[in-house]
């Protein structure tokens with residue numbers, strides 16, 4: 615049985631036929647829509663590499679069933695920059711070396727964008743670390759990540 619959903623992804627409406635009600639938003643993005651910017655780490659809600667914004671809120675796309683998303687708005691890392699101009703959070707990650715290997719970076723950046731728009735980042739490093747605690751960096755670039763979020767919040 616197939617299911618039709620309409621999603622807005624990075625501002626563009628997409629009509630999607632799902633043949634499997636179990637497909638996750640992460641697999642939909644990466645495998646069906648050729649949007650590999652959102653990363654798959656654990657695929658079980660523990661690492662945050664797959665973070666996207668769903669109706670403006672941070673979610674783990676590996677835990678989100680695409681079939682539940684009819685009418686939703688999704689923002690991925692591919693939708694952040696304005697042409698050649700990076701989003702302020704992207705620029706801050708570069709300015710503060712908020713990454714090493716870069717694999718977790720799209721999820722870190724989407725989580726930071728969500729945290730800032732929720733008004734929960736503030737200027738306090740402890741609050742930022744707590745707010746970003748769902749995003750694991752195996753290279754441990756946490757100092758730069760915290761500085762980047764702090765800078766982008768100002």
Ligand code: FES
Nearest residue numbers: 655656657662676
């Ligand atoms: Fe989704 Fe790790 S891939 S939380």
